[in-house]
Amino acid sequence: MPPLSRVLMWGIAFAVWAALPFVATRHIVDLLVFAGLYAIAGLGVAFLLGQCGIVSLAQSVFYGIGAYCTAWFCAHQALPSPVGIAAGIALSTGIAALVGWPILRLSGHFLALATLALGIIGQVLFLEWDGITGGTLGIGGIPRIAPFGFAFDTPLRFYFLVWPIALLLLVLHHNLLHSRNGLALRAMRDSPEAAAALGVDIHKLKVQIFVLSAALGSAAGSLFAHYVTFVSVDSFSIDRAISFLLLAVLGGVYTVWGPVLGALFITVLPQWLSRLGDIHALVFAAALIAAVILLPEGFGGAIRKWWHARVAK
Amino acid sequence: MTAEMAAEMTAEMTAEMSMAAQTADPLLQVRQISHSFGGLHVLRGVDFGVPAGSLTGLIGPNGAGKSTLFNIISGFLPPQRGSVRFDGRDITRDPVRTRARAGLVRTFQTPKVFGKLSVRENLMVGCHRHLASGVAGNMLRSRRSRAEMELMHAQAAQAGERFGLSEVMERPAGQVPAGMQRLVELARGCLSRPRLLMLDEPSSGLNTTEIGQLRELLQRLNREGITILLVSHDMQLVDVASRVHVLCFGSIIASGAMAQIKQDERVRQAYLGFQ
Numbered sequence: 001m002p003p004l005s006r007v008l009m010w011g012i013a014f015a016v017w018a019a020l021p022f023v024a025t026r027h028i029v030d031l032l033v034f035a036g037l038y039a040i041a042g043l044g045v046a047f048l049l050g051q052c053g054i055v056s057l058a059q060s061v062f063y064g065i066g067a068y069c070t071a072w073f074c075a076h077q078a079l080p081s082p083v084g085i086a087a088g089i090a091l092s093t094g095i096a097a098l099v100g101w102p103i104l105r106l107s108g109h110f111l112a113l114a115t116l117a118l119g120i121i122g123q124v125l126f127l128e129w130d131g132i133t134g135g136t137l138g139i140g141g142i143p144r145i146a147p148f149g150f151a152f153d154t155p156l157r158f159y160f161l162v163w164p165i166a167l168l169l170l171v172l173h174h175n176l177l178h179s180r181n182g183l184a185l186r187a188m189r190d191s192p193e194a195a196a197a198l199g200v201d202i203h204k205l206k207v208q209i210f211v212l213s214a215a216l217g218s219a220a221g222s223l224f225a226h227y228v229t230f231v232s233v234d235s236f237s238i239d240r241a242i243s244f245l246l247l248a249v250l251g252g253v254y255t256v257w258g259p260v261l262g263a264l265f266i267t268v269l270p271q272w273l274s275r276l277g278d279i280h281a282l283v284f285a286a287a288l289i290a291a292v293i294l295l296p297e298g299f300g301g302a303i304r305k306w307w308h309a310r311v312a313k
Numbered sequence: 314m315t316a317e318m319a320a321e322m323t324a325e326m327t328a329e330m331s332m333a334a335q336t337a338d339p340l341l342q343v344r345q346i347s348h349s350f351g352g353l354h355v356l357r358g359v360d361f362g363v364p365a366g367s368l369t370g371l372i373g374p375n376g377a378g379k380s381t382l383f384n385i386i387s388g389f390l391p392p393q394r395g396s397v398r399f400d401g402r403d404i405t406r407d408p409v410r411t412r413a414r415a416g417l418v419r420t421f422q423t424p425k426v427f428g429k430l431s432v433r434e435n436l437m438v439g440c441h442r443h444l445a446s447g448v449a450g451n452m453l454r455s456r457r458s459r460a461e462m463e464l465m466h467a468q469a470a471q472a473g474e475r476f477g478l479s480e481v482m483e484r485p486a487g488q489v490p491a492g493m494q495r496l497v498e499l500a501r502g503c504l505s506r507p508r509l510l511m512l513d514e515p516s517s518g519l520n521t522t523e524i525g526q527l528r529e530l531l532q533r534l535n536r537e538g539i540t541i542l543l544v545s546h547d548m549q550l551v552d553v554a555s556r557v558h559v560l561c562f563g564s565i566i567a568s569g570a571m572a573q574i575k576q577d578e579r580v581r582q583a584y585l586g587f588q
Contacts, residue, residue, distance in 0.1 A: 172452040179451030180444050180461050187427040187438045190487075194425035194498075197387065198505050199413035199442030208448050 021159045029155040031267050033227060036162035039263035040169055041220035042247040044213030046262075047173060049245075050253030051185040052206050054104070055112035059244045061122030062092040062214040064236030066221025071139040071231050072132060081145045081226060088218040096214035097207060104206045119241045126233045138232025145226045158227050165223070166260065169216065174256045181205065217244075250291055252298025261299040265291070338401060340365040340509055340540050341386065341417075346395035347563075348381055355381045357563040358395070363509065363542050368535040370554030370571070371544045374583070377560045379544050380422060383513050386542075387419040388412045400508065414442050416508030422517060424494040426501075428487025432478055435486045435497050436469035439504030468504055476500040476530075491518045499530070509540045516547045528553050559583075 021029045041063050048054040069088035073079045103114040126133050133139070144153045145161065152161045176182045188195040188202050196202055225231050243266060251262025269287065273280040295302045339362030346359040355378045363369045373379050384390040386397055388409040396405045399417055407415075427435050444465070446458045473479045476496045481489050486497050495515055502510055512531075516524045524547065532553055535541050545551050557574050559567040567577045574580055 175454045175458075176448065176452045178462070179454075179458050180441060180446050180465065181448050181451050183430070183434055183438050183465075184441050186430055186434070187441075190427035190429050191425045193389065193409075194421065194427065195438070196409040197413055197419050197421075197425075198438060198501065199410050200438075201410050205448075212448065 017163065021156050026155055027271075028268075029159055031271055032264075033155050033158045033162055035260075035263040035267040036159070036166050037220050037224050037227070038244065038247055038267060039166050039260045040162075040223070041217045042244045042251070042259040042263055043166075043169060043173060043256075044216035045244045046248035046251065046253045046259045048209055048213050049248055050258075051177070051182075051189055052209050053107075053189050054115075054206065054210070055109075055245065056115045056210070056213065057112065057238065057241045057245060058115040058118040058122070059213065059217045060119055060236045060238065060241035062096065062217030063221035063224070063240060063244075064122060064126050064231075064233075065092045065095070066218030066223075067225040067231045067235065068126070068133050068139070068221075069218075070222040070225040071134075071142050074226075075139055075142045081143070081147075081222075084225075085219060085222040088222045089215050092214040092218035093211045096211045100207045100210040104203060104210060116238070116241075119238050123233065123237055126236055133233065134231075136233060138230055140230040142225050142229045142231065144229065145223075152226070162223055162227075165219075169219075170256050170260070177256060181208075185209065246288070250288070250295075250298055252295075252300030252302070252304075254297055255300030255304055258298050258300025261303075265299070338365075339363055340400055341542065342398040343382070343386065344396045344398070346382065346385055346392050346397070348378075348385065348390070348393050355563050356385075356392075359560070359563070359565055361558045361565055361568065363540060364556075365508075365540050366535075366538060367556060368531065368541045368543065368554050370551040370557040371542065371560060372546060372548070372551050372557060372574075373560035374546065376562075378563045379546075379560055380513065382560065383419070383511065383544050387417065387511060413505070416506070417511070418502045418505050418507035418509070419511040420495075420498045420502055420513055420515060422514045424491065424498045426486035426489075426494045426497050428485060430486055431483050432486050432489060432493075432497055433466075433469050433473065433482040435501055436472050436478075436504055437465040439472070439501035440465045440468050442505050472500045472504050476503075492520075492523050495519065495527075503534065503539070507539060509542060510534070511542045511544070513544050514546070515543070516545060516550045521549075524550055 021032065024032070041059055045056050045059050048056045066085070066088035069091060070081070070084035073084035073087055074081060099118060103111065103118070106114055127135055130137075144151045146152070152158045177186070184195060184200045185205060187198075188200060188205065192202055224235070247262030247266045248259055249262070250265050251260065252258030270280065270284050273283050276283055291299075297305070341363040343359055343361050346356050347354070348356040359378075359382060361371075371379060371382070381390065385392045388404070388407060388411075392405065396403055398404065399412065399415060402415075404412055404415065404417070427438065430438070444461045446455065446461050450458045469482075473482050476499065478493065478496060478500060481493060486494065489497065495518070499512070499515065516527055519527060528550060531541060531543065543551060543554055551557060552571055554571065556569065557571050558565050559574060559577075559580050561583045566583060567574055567580045569577075
C-alpha cells in the first residue's frame, strides 16, 4: 500500500476510535472498555495458541491474581495502583514460570487438560482463601486509577486508558513476532523437530511465552479491578478462561490484532442481540458456530486473506 | 553495517571450519552403539568416526538401521548402549538443541521446512543459534534485536542467491517444490554454521539432474570446510564421499573409499546385489 493511503487509513481508524465514545451510549462505551480488557488478556491466550500451539485454560487464574493483588494492595493496604499492578504481574509470572516449567513438557490435549486443572485449582483457591480474596463476598472499595489526581472514574475516561494500553501491547507483540525469537516461535509451531535441530530451545521459549501470557492476563485483571472497583470469585471462573480462549479463536490466532476483533465480538454482540429477547443466547450460539465453521482462521485471518487478495489484484 | 556484520560472520565461519579441519581426532566418534525395538535388534555395536573436514558416507540397504543411527547421533533417540562423542566430548545424553548449538546440525529424510514461513524466514531461522537477543529485547526492538534482524536478512539473502532460491524467497516454504524444499533445508542448515552437517537421504525425491547438482553443491560445501556425514542408499550421490561406511543389519560390514567398497565381497553380496 502506498504510504499516503496507509497514513490515511490509520488516520481514519484513529478518528473513528477517538470519536466513538462521544457518540456511543454510556452502556456501549462500558462494553468497549470490557472489550479492551478482554483483548489484553486474550492476546496472551492467542499468542500461546497461534505461535506455540498451546491451548491455555488457565488465563482466568492470572486475570484473578492481577485483580486480587490490586484489590488487596490498593483497597486493604491503601498502596498506589502501580504497586498492585506490579505485585499481580510479579506473582502471576512467578507462578506461570514455576507451573509452566513442568507442564509445558506435555503437549496436545494433555497440556490443555493441565491448564484446565490449573484454572480449576485457581478458582477453588480464590473461593477458599477468603482471608485474602473475600471468598464469595469479594473485595469492594477498590480505588480508581488516578495518576496525578486525574481519576479514570467513568467509562469514557477508562476507554482512553485501556485502549492505548491494549494498542501498546499489540505493538510489543508485533515486534516480538518479527524478531529472532518470534521467528523461532513460528518455526517451532510448524516443525518442532526441525527447530530443535537448529538449536532453538523449544521448552524455554514456550515457558517464556506462557509467562508473558500470564503477565498480560494479570495486567488485564488489575485494570478490571480498578474499573469495576469490586472483585469476587465469580469473575474468575473457568467460564472466563473459556471466553478468553473463544475470543482468541474467533478473532484469529495468527494475527496480532485478531484478539481485538474477538473481544469486540464476544462483548458487544451478545448485548446487541439481547433485544431479541429470550432467544438471544441461541442466536449468539448460532453466530459462534457459523463464525468457527466459515472462518477457520478467525476474523483476523479472513480479513488478512481478503486484503492480500485485494492487493494481489 | 549489514555488509560489515555479514563479512565478520563469514570470517568467523571460515576460522571455525579451518580449526575443525586441523583437528587430528575424528570430529564425530560413534562407539559400540546398540539399539533394539522390542525383539528387533536394529543396531549391534556400531563403531565409526567422521574425521574433521571430511565428506563421509554411510550407506546401507533399506532396514539397515541408518535412520536409527542418524537419530541417535543427532539426539532424537537415546541409544540403549554405546556412546557418541563430538569434538572429544561425550554427547550421548545431550538433548538435540545442545548438540545443535555445539555445531552438529542435521536435515531430515522428508524435508522439514517451516511450511507457513516464507523461504526467506526459513533461512533466517538458520541463524538462530549464533544470535542472543532475548524476548524482552525483541519486544522493545532493542538495538541488538534490530541489528540481528538486519544480519539475518542479509545472511538469508546471501544464502538464497548461493543455493538458487532467490526467486522463491517470499513464497511459503511449504508451497515450493520438493527439490527446492531440500535446498531450503540444506541452506538453512548451512546458515547455522555447522561443524558437522548430517544429511539424511538428501537425494530422495530428486531427479538425476538435481542429484548431479546436489553432488556439486556438497563437494563445494566440503571444500569450504564443512564436515559432512551423508546418509543415503543412492550410490550415485555417495560417490562424492572420501570415505564410506556400509551398514548392514545393524553392523558396519565395511569401511573405506568407494572404489574399495565396491570391490568388497560382503558389500557386493549384502548391498550391491553382485555375486
